[in-house]
Amino acid sequence: MLIVMNHNATAADVAAVSRIVQGMGFRAEPIPGSERTAIGVLGNHGYVEDCNILELSGVQRVIHVSKPYKLVSRDFHPENTIVDVAGVKVGQGCRPVVVGGPCAVESEEQIVKTALFVKQCGGDMLRGGAFKPRTGPHTFQGLREEGLKLLAIAGKASGLPIVTEIMSPDNVGLVAEYADLLQVGARNMQNFDLLRELGKIRKPILLKRGMSATVEEFLAAAEYILAEGNDQVILCERGIRTFETATRNTLDLSVVPLIKEMTHLPIMVDPSHATGKRSLVSPMAKAALVAGADGVLVEVHPEPEKALSDGPQSLTFPGFEQMMKEIDRLTIFLQNG
Ligand code: PEP
Ligand code: MN
Numbered sequence: 001m002l003i004v005m006n007h008n009a010t011a012a013d014v015a016a017v018s019r020i021v022q023g024m025g026f027r028a029e030p031i032p033g034s035e036r037t038a039i040g041v042l043g044n045h046g047y048v049e050d051c052n053i054l055e056l057s058g059v060q061r062v063i064h065v066s067k068p069y070k071l072v073s074r075d076f077h078p079e080n081t082i083v084d085v086a087g088v089k090v091g092q093g094c095r096p097v098v099v100g101g102p103c104a105v106e107s108e109e110q111i112v113k114t115a116l117f118v119k120q121c122g123g124d125m126l127r128g129g130a131f132k133p134r135t136g137p138h139t140f141q142g143l144r145e146e147g148l149k150l151l152a153i154a155g156k157a158s159g160l161p162i163v164t165e166i167m168s169p170d171n172v173g174l175v176a177e178y179a180d181l182l183q184v185g186a187r188n189m190q191n192f193d194l195l196r197e198l199g200k201i202r203k204p205i206l207l208k209r210g211m212s213a214t215v216e217e218f219l220a221a222a223e224y225i226l227a228e229g230n231d232q233v234i235l236c237e238r239g240i241r242t243f244e245t246a247t248r249n250t251l252d253l254s255v256v257p258l259i260k261e262m263t264h265l266p267i268m269v270d271p272s273h274a275t276g277k278r279s280l281v282s283p284m285a286k287a288a289l290v291a292g293a294d295g296v297l298v299e300v301h302p303e304p305e306k307a308l309s310d311g312p313q314s315l316t317f318p319g320f321e322q323m324m325k326e327i328d329r330l331t332i333f334l335q336n337g
Contacts, residue, residue: 003062004063014039040071098125102299104130107150110302114302163206163297165185166179201230202230234265239251253287256291271284
């Protein structure tokens with residue numbers, strides 16, 4: 001439930017309504033807006049009788065929200081949330097953010113070379129997996145802590161913020177020491193213990209859509225993080241499983257404008273995992289930006305044919321450079337309407 005206050009309601013009115021809500025056994029979360037304050041009511045199961053609340057001083061109306069997510073919904077928070085990743089603002093609406101880097105950190109030379117190249121082309125953040133969620137246990141699983149250390153070296157050399165995946169609640173402290181943006185991969189979108197731990201830290205989170213997750217499940221997963229107090233969450237569409245096998249996944253681009261209607265959180269698109277094919281990455285990155293995505297996350301590798309994971313979908317350096325030039329032109333076009 002959401003209690004919308006009058007535009008001239010006082011702080012004392014807000015406090016009084018919050019006290020009454022708490023007295024009913026629920027949590028009250030005041031959400032200040034540019035025009036008026038709203039009070040989110042959390043912890044109720046089912047409909048809450050609102051006649052007493054409607055009579056309180058300063059209350060304009062009550063909106064009943066029956067969705068499994070509230071804090072992430074536009075009803076609760078009408079303005080866009082801007083996520084600050086070590087100074088890079090995501091969700092500002094002007095310039096899209098580009099995150100580039102290899103699927104996995106493989107060596108110091110590989111990650112530093114890639115970081116410098118991503119920076120040189122105008123990329124905003126460096127990605128690279130140190131803890132890799134691989135389908136089978138006999139493939140390269142990532143360099144783990146050593147990979148995080150190499151990311152720190154590459155981040156320092158290039159000045160780019162670091163994006164890397166977190167797989168286990170046990171490693172949140174360790175990964176948060178190195179990462180500027182902690183990525184929850186598709187396979188962990190519903191790892192609720194992990195989501196809760198990430199809600200307790202004060203670093204931004206990139207939450208990828210599970211490969212078979214509905215939009216409602218995706219937003220409910222984000223709700224776990226916000227419910228623990230961390231509202232710095234960026235959503236990421238990375239393709240879903242369908243009957244189609246010509247591409248690795250099916251990029252569900254319609255969720256970009258849909259999610260913008262439903263939530264205030266920024267959304268990025270990962271065309272690399274969505275398509276699985278290098279030649280499709282740049283076209284789908286551009287399509288994502290036209291659809292309104294706040295940024296894209298792409299895999300790029302100095303020698304994709306030698307990559308230890310996801311080589312076929314990794315851009316070459318010239319491919320990345322070309323995509324960046326096209327994104328720059330597209331951004332100017334989109335800004336000039
Ligand atoms: C990745 O970004 O390297 C990754 C494993 O992505 P996803 O979780 O979307 O498969
Ligand atoms: Mn990958």
